[in-house]
Amino acid sequence: MNRRDxxxxxxxxxxxxxxxxxxxxxxxxxxxxxxxxxVTYNIAKDWDVPTIxxxxxxxxxxxxxxxxxxxxxxxxxxxxxxxAEVRKQFEGSAVKIGGLGTTCEYHSPDPAVVRxxxxxTKEWVKLAKDIGSPGVKVRPNGLPKDVPEEKTLEQIGxxxxxxxxxxxxxxxxxxxxxxxxxxxxxxxxxESEIAALVEGFGRALNDALGIVRAQDLATLK
Numbered sequence: 314m315n316r317r318d319x320x321x322x323x324x325x326x327x328x329x330x331x332x333x334x335x336x337x338x339x340x341x342x343x344x345x346x347x348x349x350x351x352v353t354y355n356i357a358k359d360w361d362v363p364t365i366x367x368x369x370x371x372x373x374x375x376x377x378x379x380x381x382x383x384x385x386x387x388x389x390x391x392x393x394x395x396x397a398e399v400r401k402q403f404e405g406s407a408v409k410i411g412g413l414g415t416t417c418e419y420h421s422p423d424p425a426v427v428r429x430x431x432x433x434t435k436e437w438v439k440l441a442k443d444i445g446s447p448g449v450k451v452r453p454n455g456l457p458k459d460v461p462e463e464k465t466l467e468q469i470g471x472x473x474x475x476x477x478x479x480x481x482x483x484x485x486x487x488x489x490x491x492x493x494x495x496x497x498x499x500x501x502x503x504e505s506e507i508a509a510l511v512e513g514f515g516r517a518l519n520d521a522l523g524i525v526r527a528q529d530l531a532t533l534k
Contacts, residue, residue, distance in 0.1 A: 350376035350411045358383040362399060366406045376411035378450065387413070387444065389436040396443040403445065410446040412488065413437055418454040419472035420465050427472060434476045434487075441485045448486035451476070 351357055351374055353365070360368065362385050365377055379387045387399055403410050417434045421427050437449045451473075456465050473489055480487040488495065498510065524530070 348375040350374055350378065352378040352414060353380045353383045353385060361385055362387070362402055366402060366408045369408045370406060374408065376409045378412045378414050379410060379446075380414035381416060387440075389433070389440050391440065393443070396440065400444045410444060412448040412450055413441050413446050414450045415452075417451040417476075419451075419469045420453070420455050420457060422457045422460050422465075427468065431472055431476055435479050438476070438480045438483050438485045438487070441480075442483045446485070448488050449480065450488045450490050453489055 351369065353360065357365065357368075357377075358380070360383075365385060369375075369377060379385050381388060391399070415434065415437050417430045417437065419427050419430055421430075434449065434451055441447070441449050453469060456462055473487070477487045486497075496510065496514075498507070502510075
């Protein structure tokens with residue numbers, strides 16, 4: 314698979330730099346630079362771990378979020394030996410695990426369902442620690458009808474507090490994200506680096522829109 318073919322299908326096309334009209338290059342951050350990654354959606358959902366590592370290495374991506382239920386098979390059901398093998402494969406490659414994507418959510422009006430999701434979240438945290446993932450993604454996913462919004466939000470907050478404390482104890486970051494783009498710069502980042510981050514991301518979005526329009530991938534105006 315070459316770089317052009319991959320970029321025409323992968324779900325994170327926005328995080329790319331492609332050939333377009335020349336523009337002045339932005340000064341690089343003083344420390345490091347932007348790193349690119351993908352989530353195992355679309356074509357990547359059909360890749361096992363060796364294929365993920367091979368393809369992302371070839372096109373220069375740095376990390377992957379392993380979303381549950383996909384072919385990579387990185388799930389909370391893995392045995393200790395299987396977890397060690399997953400960790401070994403990524404640690405021996407240029408591609409790192411950026412996080413684990415789950416379907417855990419805490420808005421249900423049924424306390425038993427909420428508790429099940431909390432307990433499952435903790436299992437994902439244990440898996441993250443075992444395989445070397447820095448974080449686990451959970452999702453805010455709705456406001457049930459006939460339940461006061463304040464009550465649901467309080468319930469979600471308490472659930473996240475419990476899960477977040479458990480994750481912190483295990484050295485894992487809990488990320489409450491839906492279909493969103495999140496930036497997690499280090500606390501030592503300075504103003505010039507923030508400017509470079511935002512400017513670079515804006516250029517990547519514009520480049521991605523050029524790909525979408527050129528290849529008629531969506532009905533965007």
